[in-house]
Amino acid sequence: MLSGVSMASRAGARHVVRRSASILPSLGPIRCLAGRQNSLPTAGLAMSQRRLYAIATNPNPNPPLGKKNAANETPSRIGLIGARGYTGQALIELLNEHPNMDLQHVSSRELAGQELKEYTKRKIVYETLSPEDVAQLDKDGKVDCWIMALPNGVCKPYVEALDQGNSKSLIVDLSADFRFDDKWTYGLPELVKRSDIAQSRRIANPGCYATGAQIGLSGALDLIEGTPVIFGLSGYSGAGSKPNARNNVEVLKNAIIPYSLTSHIHEREISHRLNHQVSFMPHVAGWFRGITLTINIPLRKEVTSREITQMYQDRYAGEKLIKVVGEAPLVSAIMGRHGVEIGGFSVDPSGKRLVCVATIDNLAKGAATQCLQNMNLALGYAEYEGIPVM
Numbered sequence: 001m002l003s004g005v006s007m008a009s010r011a012g013a014r015h016v017v018r019r020s021a022s023i024l025p026s027l028g029p030i031r032c033l034a035g036r037q038n039s040l041p042t043a044g045l046a047m048s049q050r051r052l053y054a055i056a057t058n059p060n061p062n063p064p065l066g067k068k069n070a071a072n073e074t075p076s077r078i079g080l081i082g083a084r085g086y087t088g089q090a091l092i093e094l095l096n097e098h099p100n101m102d103l104q105h106v107s108s109r110e111l112a113g114q115e116l117k118e119y120t121k122r123k124i125v126y127e128t129l130s131p132e133d134v135a136q137l138d139k140d141g142k143v144d145c146w147i148m149a150l151p152n153g154v155c156k157p158y159v160e161a162l163d164q165g166n167s168k169s170l171i172v173d174l175s176a177d178f179r180f181d182d183k184w185t186y187g188l189p190e191l192v193k194r195s196d197i198a199q200s201r202r203i204a205n206p207g208c209y210a211t212g213a214q215i216g217l218s219g220a221l222d223l224i225e226g227t228p229v230i231f232g233l234s235g236y237s238g239a240g241s242k243p244n245a246r247n248n249v250e251v252l253k254n255a256i257i258p259y260s261l262t263s264h265i266h267e268r269e270i271s272h273r274l275n276h277q278v279s280f281m282p283h284v285a286g287w288f289r290g291i292t293l294t295i296n297i298p299l300r301k302e303v304t305s306r307e308i309t310q311m312y313q314d315r316y317a318g319e320k321l322i323k324v325v326g327e328a329p330l331v332s333a334i335m336g337r338h339g340v341e342i343g344g345f346s347v348d349p350s351g352k353r354l355v356c357v358a359t360i361d362n363l364a365k366g367a368a369t370q371c372l373q374n375m376n377l378a379l380g381y382a383e384y385e386g387i388p389v390m
């Protein structure tokens with residue numbers, strides 16, 4: 001494993017070194033977000049997904065399934081397509097520590113033939129897997145869950161090949177390709193019905209900004225009147241490992257890069273999921289991983305910051321990956337951590353304008369950790385298994 005500094009500088013080079021064993025900077029032992037355990041779900045589970053969003057006030061209508069979901073005692077065999085990339089590497093790190101996940105296949109065109117050294121539970125060699133290869137492995141009963149960690153627009157042929165073979169395996173897709181498809185379950189466990197995720201075989205993992213923003217907005221959802229505005233600032237790993245205009249560290253040295261200032265796909269994703277139009281303005285910064293979101297929320301009635309803080313605390317009671325804090329959280333504190341922090345609740349003198357700050361690690365709760373949470377739910381393990389939360 002490379003040191004934090006050398007990994008960051010390698011990953012930060014304009015032409016990213018791709019033949020390294022792992023391209024993620026080491027952050028040392030992953031820290032966790034503490035939370036309170038809640039009681040079991042009751043009426044909330046009978047409601048539709050959209051309705052759950054709509055009543056997103058206190059108390060938490062959709063508490064974690066935890067040990068209630070831990071019926072499966074056998075390991076699940078995992079195939080990871082797109083294993084070389086940032087999210088793929090973050091997943092390998094998590095799967096290596098998970099007691100029930102048995103990684104069997106990793107695909108990368110660039111690393112094909114090389115051994116995956118970061119996975120210590122068995123010997124695995126990177127392969128180039130086409131959609132047909134994946135369908136064949138699936139047909140032969142070799143894999144229980146496929147993770148697609150591919151760029152947007154690339155995974156459809158894989159899913160089609162699996163569907164053509166009537167695959168019963170679980171598929172979790174990290175791209176945006178199925179987030180608007182009603183046949184797929186949108187896997188944001190804190191906000192959709194966990195029992196739906198547990199029963200699903202097709203899960204669209206939410207976007208990184210979209211996860212942070214929805215969690216940041218949902219605590220006040222019933223009070224919103226008008227259009228919330230979200231200012232988002234992401235580390236450049238959010239733009240993937242392939243060199244492009246948004247991960248050029250030379251440009252990012254003394255600047256932040258604004259992009260897609262209207263109609264970013266996450267603006268549509270957040271608005272669609274919350275059933276409420278939002279405005280979202282993304283930017284990239286010169287750090288590697290971590291997103292900070294400053295959210296301006298117009299309210300229909302007057303509140304105090306103390307009341308709002310309490311509302312968020314109640315809304316997310318029992319959520320081990322969401323921490324409601326007093327001060328505005330710093331993005332430096334969330335890097336390498338598995339949850340979302342929300343805080344800095346500030347209300348203007350009218351009492352009807354709230355500003356808060358949410359932070360999230362784009363590669364963790366924004367991608368890999370959320371994927372593992374969804375896999376745990378859908379494969380029958382405790383929701384937080386393999387995720388350092390305490």
Ligand SMILES: NC(=O)C1=CN([C@@H]2O[C@H](COP(=O)(O)OP(=O)(O)OC[C@H]3O[C@@H](n4cnc5c(N)ncnc54)[C@H](OP(=O)(O)O)[C@@H]3O)[C@@H](O)[C@H]2O)C=CC1
Pocket residue numbers: 081082083084085086087088107108109110111149150151152154174175176206207208237238239240241242362363366367
């Ligand atoms: N980075 C982030 O913060 C987040 C990313 N996501 C989403 O997750 C997905 C992966 O992102 P990320 O890991 O950053 O991306 P990367 O660019 O870092 O990695 C992409 C991976 O896909 C493989 N790949 C690329 N093109 C193809 C292709 N045509 N056929 C087969 N394999 C291909 C690459 O390996 P090789 O070229 O060796 O085959 C590599 O393993 C994206 O859809 C992204 O939108 C979601 C949330 C956060």
Ligand SMILES: CC(=O)N[C@@H](CCC(=O)OP(=O)(O)O)C(=O)O
Pocket residue numbers: 152174175176206207208209234235236237238239240246265266282283284
């Ligand atoms: C900094 C940066 O470029 N971030 C990416 C978002 C990260 C991501 O992967 O989002 P999806 O999963 O929705 O693709 C972007 O704005 O497209």
